[in-house]
Structure formats: C-alpha cells, structure tokens
C-alpha cells in the first residue's frame with residue numbers, strides 16, 4: 001500500500017467529522033471516494049495533504065507516518081493536491097501557469113525537463129503555451145491544472161471533484177486525463193460527485209457516509225450494489241439489470 005489511513009478521527013473544532021476512517025490506496029491505482037454532501041470526502045483529502053491534523057489515528061505514506069507533518073513537508077514527500085477549479089492565473093500564459101507548479105525547485109534544467117515531459121503527456125500545454133489561461137475552455141483549464149500538479153513529479157495525486165462544472169464532453173476528457181496520469185505510474189486518490197464517472201475509471205471505490213466508510217470494493221461491486229445505487233447514483237444501475245418482481 002502506498003497510503004494507509006487507520007482509524008482516523010479528525011474535525012474542525014466543532015466536533016469530529018471523520019469518525020474512525022480506514023482507507024488504503026494501492027500504489028499505481030486509481031481510488032475513488034464517493035458519497036453524499038458532507039460525508040467527509042474533502043476532509044479525508046485535507047488530512048492526507050496535511051491541511052488538517054488527525055486527532056486520533058495514523059496516516060502512513062510510503063511506510064512513513066505523515067500525520068503530524070506540514071503541508072509543505074507532505075508536498076516534498078510526493079503528495080500533491082490539484083487545486084479546485086479556477087485556480088489558474090487568468091492573465092498569465094499557459095506555460096507560466098504550468099511552471100508555477102515547480103515553485104519548490106531551484107534547478108532550472110530540471111524544471112525544463114519536467115516541462116518537456118508534461119508537454120509530451122498533455123500536448124495542449126505546448127500548443128497553447130503562450131496564450132492566456134483565461135482563453136481556454138473549462139476542460140482545457142482543468143488540463144492545465146493537472147499539468148501544473150505534475151511539475152513536482154508527485155507519487156500521489158489528490159483530486160477533489162475534478163469534473164465539477166464541466167459539460168459531459170469535458171468530463172470524459174478529464175476522466176481520460178486521470179487515466180493517462182495513472183498510466184505514467186502515478187497513484188490517484190479521487191473524490192467525485194459524479195460517482196458513476198469516477199468509479200468507472202477506478203480500480204477501487206470507497207463509499208463514505210457521515211464520516212465513515214460505508215462500503216468499499218471494485219467499481220463493479222459498488223455500482224451494482226442496489227442500496228448504494230439508489231442512494232447515491234440516482235437509482236439506475238449500470239450493469240446487469242435487477243430482476244423485477246412479477
């Protein structure tokens with residue numbers, strides 16, 4: 001396991017939001033957390049990125065406890081969270097925005113090498129390099145945000161609702177980009193409101209409810225669970241049809 005949360009209890013002062021969460025993320029996988037509003041999905045990502053310290057429990061990354069580390073230390077260890085949408089500097093160019101992802105690096109040659117790698121992965125970054133970020137579509141801006149997050153060559157990428165606000169075509173592109181990042185060896189922990197889209201590209205799915213893990217399994221197992229389907233997925237199951245009562 002690359003990342004393991006064990007019995008994590010954490011909250012914001014008004015009480016505990018996470019009520020003893022166990023989550024494991026396998027190296028090289030895409031893991032997707034789904035669940036209703038307020039379930040604690042974003043809070044899990046905040047605990048992993050160091051923005052929130054667990055009150056109880058352990059967070060282990062690469063065999064190292066990281067529960068007490070600062071966000072900057074955690075970033076340096078190889079965990080990067082892709083910022084929420086609209087995080088680009090609109091008047092700066094695409095390339096300038098992507099370069100900002102390497103703010104921790106002093107080695108210019110290394111930054112240029114990383115930029116070349118990121119451009120090879122996402123050709124749009126090169127094609128639109130000198131245009132202002134604001135001139136891109138919503139889906140393209142998300143792509144640039146992904147590209148920027150890769151500049152530190154992270155091991156684990158945290159994504160909080162990357163499809164938010166995107167039309168269906170852009171949603172498919174974003175899910176495709178997540179798959180592309182995994183193909184280059186990255187591990188992805190994804191939170192997705194669009195449960196079906198998120199789970200369908202994932203190796204492992206986790207359903208959270210009221211600060212707890214309610215169910216986990218392969219995406220087929222979760223998408224075909226009738227109760228989960230009716231609670232969170234709008235009631236229509238992708239996969240084998242349920243038998244109907246005579």
Ligand SMILES: Nc1ncnc2c1ncn2[C@@H]1O[C@H](COP(=O)(O)OP(=O)(O)OP(=O)(O)O)[C@@H](O)[C@H]1O
Nearest residue numbers: 012014017035036037038039040041042043044193
């Ligand atoms: N900064 C904060 N201060 C106080 N309470 C917070 C804060 N952020 C979140 N909460 C509370 O913690 C609970 C879980 O929030 P969280 O953002 O983790 O949920 P979520 O599963 O990501 O929901 P959503 O699908 O709406 O994004 C909610 O009750 C929320 O009101």
Ligand SMILES: [Mg+2]
Nearest residue numbers: 041042043160
């Ligand atoms: Mg959230």
